[in-house]
Amino acid sequence: MAEELGISSMAVRQHLRELGEAGDVTSEDVSRGKGRPTKFWELTANANRHFSDRHRDLILDLLSGLSETVGSEGMDALLKRRGTAQVEVYSKKVDRSASLFRQAKALAKLRSEEGYMADVEKDEAGVCYLVENHCPICAAAENCAGFCTGELSVFQQTFGDAVSVERTEHLMTDSRRCVYRIAPK
Numbered sequence: 001m002a003e004e005l006g007i008s009s010m011a012v013r014q015h016l017r018e019l020g021e022a023g024d025v026t027s028e029d030v031s032r033g034k035g036r037p038t039k040f041w042e043l044t045a046n047a048n049r050h051f052s053d054r055h056r057d058l059i060l061d062l063l064s065g066l067s068e069t070v071g072s073e074g075m076d077a078l079l080k081r082r083g084t085a086q087v088e089v090y091s092k093k094v095d096r097s098a099s100l101f102r103q104a105k106a107l108a109k110l111r112s113e114e115g116y117m118a119d120v121e122k123d124e125a126g127v128c129y130l131v132e133n134h135c136p137i138c139a140a141a142e143n144c145a146g147f148c149t150g151e152l153s154v155f156q157q158t159f160g161d162a163v164s165v166e167r168t169e170h171l172m173t174d175s176r177r178c179v180y181r182i183a184p185k
Helices: 009-021 045-050 055-093 100-113 138-143 146-159
Strands: 025-030 038-043 118-122 128-132 163-169 178-184
Touching: 009 025, 055 100, 055 138, 055 146, 100 118, 100 128, 100 146, 100 178, 138 146, 146 163, 146 178
Parallel strands: none
Antiparallel strands: 025 038, 118 128, 128 178, 163 178
16 A cells, blocks of 8 residues: 555554544454454445435436336326335324324424435414434425425325424525424314
8 A cells, every 4th residue: 555655654554543543444453473463454334425326316317217117197197106105104103193293293203314414493372393404415306396386295194184284494495494384183
C-alpha cells in the first residue's frame, strides 16, 4: 500500500489505524508459519459512505422501464399493491382505539423509521398535523406522482373513515416539507 500510494509504511499504518477508529476498516492477524503474523485489512459496511452510490439512478431507470413495459394501468396496480402492504403494516402499529394524537404519533414513529423525519403537531382544536421534514423517495416521487397520491390514500385508510386526512404542504409543489392535516370528521 505504501508503494502504491507513494508514502511511508508508517504513514499507511497511521491512516489504517484512523480508519479503524472510524469503523471503516477491520483487521485480522493471520499466522503463516514462522515470524510475525500478517495483518489483513478489510473494509466494513460503514466504509460504503466513502463510495459513490448509484441506487437513485438505478431506481429511476427501473421506474421508467417499468412504466414503459407495463403502462399506466400496470404502474397504478403496482402502486396500489405497495399501498395495501403499507396499510397492513401501519394498521398493526397504529391503535385506532387510542387518541387521534397518539395514533398520529405512532404513524410518525413508523415514518421516521422509514427515513421521513416525521413528527406530529397539535393545535388548540385537537387537529393533528403529521409533518415530514424529509422525503427518502423524493427522486422517485418526482418521476412518478402515484407515490404521493398513494401515500395520502394509505394515511386515510390507516386512520379510517371517522378521520379526514388532507395534505396541506407538499414537497412536490415547492414546499420545504410535506404536512398532513388529520382531524375527526
